[in-house]
Amino acid sequence: MTRGVLFDTETTGLNPLNGDRVIEVAALELINDLPTGKHFHALIDPQRDVPPDASRVHGFTNSDLIGKPLFADVAAQLAAFLADSRLIAHNAAFDFAFLDMEFARAGLPVxxxxxxxxxxxxxxxRFPGMPNSLDALCRRFSIDLSARTTHNALLDCKLLAEVYVELTGGRQRGLSLAAHDARGPVTVYLHTGPRTPHPIMPAQAELTAHAAFLARIKDPVWLLP
Structure with a gap:
């Protein structure tokens, strides 16, 4: 059994070295690359303003974040959820840089x-030279984007989980509903273990029937000299 964590952040800007901070972080647990329904989510007071340009991207304003916990308040819980698992993100270097900065501020390892x-x-x-944003991949894989009016870490994680399933092998899964949170249900993919090939082995009676069927074909091309 292989555990991974798929995660996303929303921030006040694009560069942690310029004082931009994390305002939202979400993470979904994956087992054998499939979501289990276990997740972490937190809105965070960045202790600074949220520029209008950033608000237009993710929809959060200063008033949405006042009174929310500081990153230091949730850092240990987030680190415990990430544990020592593989960490999956879309444009991962961006999210890693922000979490590294926040963890360092909180006195935790990067x-x-x-x-x-x-x-x-x-x-x-897989798709060289093509648009590969999360939106573009959702459209390519026919994943419903109707709820994505702004960037949102938890919603983006749910969408990326579906995209990641497609990128790593396709949708062989069963669906059920997990517990609801304030932003809706987390999709659970039921599985029994690693995705391994299952070759179809016909029974002897099926092989005999197939041979009899082929024998009735006049001048089959596979027997021509």
Whole structure:
């Protein structure tokens, strides 16, 4: 059994070195690359303003974040959820840089880069030269985008979980509903273990019937000289 964590952040801007901070972080647990329904989510007071340009992207304003916990208040819980698992994100270097900055501020270790899996890099390998944003991949895989009016870490994680399933092998899954939170249900993919090939082995009676069927075909091309 292989555990991974798929995660996303929303921030006040694009560069943690310029004072931008994390305002939302969400993470979903994966077992054998499939979501289990276990997740972490927190809105965070960044202790600074949220520029209008950033608000237009993710929909959060200063008033949405006043009174929310500081990153330091949730850092240990988030680190425990991430544990030592593989960490998957879309354009992962961006999210890693912000979490590294926030963890360092909280006195916790930064994230090892050998844990990083970038779904954007996977998509570029599979679809070279094509648009590979999360929106573009959802459209390509016919994943419902109707709820995505702004960027939102928890919603983006749920969408990326479906995209990641497609990027790593396709939708062989069963669906059920997990417990609701304030932003809706988390999709659970039922599975029994690693996805391994299951060759179809016909029974002897089926082979005999097939041979009899072929014998009735006049001048089959596979017997021509």
């Amino acid at each position: 994230l090892a880069r050998d844990r990083m899996i970038d779904s954007l890099a996977l998509a570029k390998t």
